[in-house]
Amino acid sequence: MTGLRQNTAAFGHLQIVPKALSNIEQPSLATHVFGLDLKTPIMMAPTAAQGLAHSQGEKDTARGVAAVGGLMAQSTYSSTSIADTAAAGNGAPQFFQLYMSKDWTFNESLLDEAVKAGVKAILLTVDATVDGYREADIVNNFQFPIPMANLTKFSEGDGKGKGIGEIYASAAQKISEDDVRRIADYTHLPVIVKGIQSPEDALRAIGAGAAGIYVSNHGGVS
Numbered sequence: 001m002t003g004l005r006q007n008t009a010a011f012g013h014l015q016i017v018p019k020a021l022s023n024i025e026q027p028s029l030a031t032h033v034f035g036l037d038l039k040t041p042i043m044m045a046p047t048a049a050q051g052l053a054h055s056q057g058e059k060d061t062a063r064g065v066a067a068v069g070g071l072m073a074q075s076t077y078s079s080t081s082i083a084d085t086a087a088a089g090n091g092a093p094q095f096f097q098l099y100m101s102k103d104w105t106f107n108e109s110l111l112d113e114a115v116k117a118g119v120k121a122i123l124l125t126v127d128a129t130v131d132g133y134r135e136a137d138i139v140n141n142f143q144f145p146i147p148m149a150n151l152t153k154f155s156e157g158d159g160k161g162k163g164i165g166e167i168y169a170s171a172a173q174k175i176s177e178d179d180v181r182r183i184a185d186y187t188h189l190p191v192i193v194k195g196i197q198s199p200e201d202a203l204r205a206i207g208a209g210a211a212g213i214y215v216s217n218h219g220g221v222s
């Protein structure tokens with residue numbers, strides 16, 4: 001069974017157990033995470049290239065998430081820039097997800113922008129250093145028809161006209177505990193390691209100074 005099918009099957013088995021006799025008249029969904037007060041316990045997962053779905057891309061997502069009091073995570077491969085998406089959120093909390101590049105000057109420039117935009121944490125994705133075998137992309141010869149705003153400084157292009165494999169090729173394939181420390185030291189922000197699937201890796205991430213782990217297998221595809 002593929003990861004995707006296993007995920008779908010596992011999700012299908014989820015059930016909600018109601019809590020009876022709880023003596024609550026007005027239930028509240030408010031929660032507190034990484035020092036942030038949220039009205040809704042929902043984070044918009046970092047999702048690349050939202051301009052494919054809507055002309056306003058991540059800006060409108062940020063507006064929607066802010067309106068319901070949730071948490072917005074911006075992707076490195078967003079269609080709109082870190083600053084524009086942050087501004088659209090109008091002060092609501094946001095995280096920035098980093099697909100680490102082989103080029104540290106580029107990583108630092110993105111992290112600088114994220115810090116300047118006021119993001120509250122860095123999500124460091126560690127489970128997608130190469131692209132998956134995406135048959136539909138091959139059959140359709142899929143190439144991104146629009147640029148990725150954060151890649152415009154990239155000497156190798158902004159993603160437009162490229163397939164996901166070509167984009168991942170610029171990302172770092174080698175990520176270590178030192179990178180977690182380096183990003184935390186550089187930004188002075190909490191670093192949350194995204195894509196952890198085992199207790200051993202969780203401990204390694206926390207040992208390297210991560211403020212948290214994000215348990216995920218990237219939806220079973222990358």
Ligand SMILES: Cc1cc2nc3c(=O)[nH]c(=O)nc-3n(C[C@H](O)[C@H](O)[C@H](O)COP(=O)(O)O)c2cc1C
Binds near residue numbers: 215217
């Ligand atoms: C269209 C799409 C784009 C995604 N883009 C990113 C991305 O840019 N960065 C990232 O870390 N994860 C990305 N993901 C993975 C999601 O953040 C998330 O991990 C995945 O949907 C599975 O959900 P889960 O982590 O809650 O299990 C993407 C997922 C989808 C469906």
